[in-house]
Amino acid sequence: MRRPLDIRAAFALSKSMRLVDVDAANDMAMDAIDEAYQEGIADGHRGNDAISLLFTDEPALRRAWQEGQDFAAELAEMAACPGCHDDAGRPCVRHG
Numbered sequence: 001m002r003r004p005l006d007i008r009a010a011f012a013l014s015k016s017m018r019l020v021d022v023d024a025a026n027d028m029a030m031d032a033i034d035e036a037y038q039e040g041i042a043d044g045h046r047g048n049d050a051i052s053l054l055f056t057d058e059p060a061l062r063r064a065w066q067e068g069q070d071f072a073a074e075l076a077e078m079a080a081c082p083g084c085h086d087d088a089g090r091p092c093v094r095h096g
């Protein structure tokens, strides 16, 4: 996994790439957004709820990181929810 600085740099580079190759630029941007999402999950698992300053002023990265945080929080909630542990591994009504 790349660190926030690398993710931010790749996202910035994708904007320049847009002048040359729009498809490649979109791929680069999507990769960076996905990595910001993964970083949000990883930070959530580590108990870090402070977003990197490198993501805060870039709406797409900020949103993706927050979505990762929310997903990590939901996983933690489900792991602690007795209703989510039936024999078939189905989530409870609230988390399903």
Ligand SMILES: [Zn+2]
Residues within 6 Å of the ligand: 078, 081, 082, 083, 084, 091, 092, 093, 094, 095
């Ligand atoms: Zn549940």
